Amino acid sequence: MKTKVGIIGAGPAGLFLSKILHSQGIDNVVLESRSRHYVENRLRAGLLEHNTVELLKELGVGKNLINNGIPHHGVMLSFNGERVHIPFEELTGGRNITIYGQRFVVRDLIADLADKNNYPLYFEATAGHIEKIETDRPLIHYEYEGENHEIHCDYVVACDGYHGIGRQTLPGHIFNTHRVEYPFSWLGILAETPPSSEELIYAFHTRGFALLSYRSPEISRLYIQVDNDDHVDNWPDDKLWDELDTRLGTEGWTLNKGPIIQKGITPMRSYMIDHMQYGRLFMAGDAAHIVPPTGGKGLNLAVADVKLLGKAFAAHYHNNDDTLLKGYSTDALKRVWRTQHFSNFMTQQFHKRFQEDSFDYQLQKAQFDYIKKSVAMRTTIAENYVGLKEI
Numbered sequence: 001m002k003t004k005v006g007i008i009g010a011g012p013a014g015l016f017l018s019k020i021l022h023s024q025g026i027d028n029v030v031l032e033s034r035s036r037h038y039v040e041n042r043l044r045a046g047l048l049e050h051n052t053v054e055l056l057k058e059l060g061v062g063k064n065l066i067n068n069g070i071p072h073h074g075v076m077l078s079f080n081g082e083r084v085h086i087p088f089e090e091l092t093g094g095r096n097i098t099i100y101g102q103r104f105v106v107r108d109l110i111a112d113l114a115d116k117n118n119y120p121l122y123f124e125a126t127a128g129h130i131e132k133i134e135t136d137r138p139l140i141h142y143e144y145e146g147e148n149h150e151i152h153c154d155y156v157v158a159c160d161g162y163h164g165i166g167r168q169t170l171p172g173h174i175f176n177t178h179r180v181e182y183p184f185s186w187l188g189i190l191a192e193t194p195p196s197s198e199e200l201i202y203a204f205h206t207r208g209f210a211l212l213s214y215r216s217p218e219i220s221r222l223y224i225q226v227d228n229d230d231h232v233d234n235w236p237d238d239k240l241w242d243e244l245d246t247r248l249g250t251e252g253w254t255l256n257k258g259p260i261i262q263k264g265i266t267p268m269r270s271y272m273i274d275h276m277q278y279g280r281l282f283m284a285g286d287a288a289h290i291v292p293p294t295g296g297k298g299l300n301l302a303v304a305d306v307k308l309l310g311k312a313f314a315a316h317y318h319n320n321d322d323t324l325l326k327g328y329s330t331d332a333l334k335r336v337w338r339t340q341h342f343s344n345f346m347t348q349q350f351h352k353r354f355q356e357d358s359f360d361y362q363l364q365k366a367q368f369d370y371i372k373k374s375v376a377m378r379t380t381i382a383e384n385y386v387g388l389k390e391i
């Protein structure tokens with residue numbers, strides 16, 4: 001098989017890139033090792049930044065999002081029960097976020113690419129290795145329906161997530177790796193109960209962090225900070241609801257409770273490589289960087305990468321201009337570092353890390369008091385939370 005751009009991975013990065021390229025008339029093929037059913041039902045992110053929402057609409061894939069997504073106009077931050085509101089539109093000139101599950105974004109893009117347009121998107125097709133990235137004709141070896149195949153391309157984009165083969169193909173000497181493993185995890189639940197707040201609540205409590213979010217007007221998504229070696233069996237439903245109540249609570253507010261339909265523990269890490277291209281191989285999304293979920297940035301950062309790549313390939317194929325392709329890593333890393341900083345800030349600010357009344361705890365509290373007092377600080381949080389328009 002021959003194509004212009006060979007894309008490995010049908011997560012948000014690979015699917016958005018494929019759609020952007022097709023919209024520019026640039027041939028591409030997507031290989032995905034998992035089944036369509038699996039990727040369409042994988043429960044992950046749910047918060048879409050303003051830019052991500054705009055891009056879906058621009059690409060003509062925003063119909064379901066417009067009908068079913070839930071725009072959010074602010075977020076609530078809490079410190080030991082004391083709350084402060086961050087109104088997005090007021091502080092950012094009209095920008096906001098939308099709650100719409102990652103699996104719905106993935107479904108909408110697959111329906112458009114595979115069902116509506118019959119573009120080449122192969123499920124249960126596993127890329128084994130990538131070759132000749134230093135030449136102008138790289139190729140991807142992959143296995144599909146029990147047989148070995150090759151795709152000869154002009155360029156390969158590895159959108160194959162944290163465990164993919166793309167990063168392993170980059171020569172080790174061209175990048176440094178940065179990694180932070182946090183000493184806590186998130187125990188997350190999906191519960192059949194209407195959300196107890198119209199806006200997300202990020203709460204610091206001396207017993208640990210808690211987050212109230214939701215997936216739909218009927219389904220709440222809630223998290224608490226737990227130790228890395230904790231287990232869901234240690235958290236029967238009643239105990240979990242009591243803990244959420246304590247950590248999120250404030251005077252005059254009631255937490256809605258209901259049947260818990262899913263429970264899981266997610267470790268927290270910051271990870272990235274500081275160079276995202278080599279020869280004809282480009283890296284995008286989780287393949288190149290992971291942020292802790294505090295702030296809801298992972299999916300949005302993946303989309304920002306491929307938006308840049310889409311522009312760079314359009315300049316190459318339509319104008320014979322390689323400036324953007326050559327500068328991709330430098331350009332993408334500006335947003336990656338900004339996002340790493342914001343995700344790290346939200347993580348450090350709202351998780352229990354120190355004993356009460358220690359120096360570091362008092363710094364955490366002083367920072368929260370400053371958020372309460374300062375419009376400038378609330379604006380900083382708002383513009384990072386909804387995502388910077390340009391960087």
Ligand SMILES: Cc1cc2nc3c(=O)[nH]c(=O)nc-3n(C[C@H](O)[C@H](O)[C@H](O)COP(=O)(O)OP(=O)(O)OC[C@H]3O[C@@H](n4cnc5c(N)ncnc54)[C@H](O)[C@@H]3O)c2cc1C
Pocket residue numbers: 008009010011012013014031032033034039043044045046047102125126127128159160161162163164165266284285286287293295296297298299300302
């Ligand atoms: C459990 C969990 C919860 C999360 N929750 C949140 C959240 O609340 N908010 C948030 O913003 N972010 C969250 N994230 C992060 C967010 O989901 C990711 O940042 C996002 O999925 C990145 O998209 P991607 O396309 O780069 O990678 P992925 O979604 O990981 O997609 C990579 C794809 O490549 C495929 N692949 C891998 N290797 C190969 C191969 N050799 N051949 C072919 N295909 C291959 C994989 O099967 C996968 O489908 C969460 C992540 C996880 C794991």
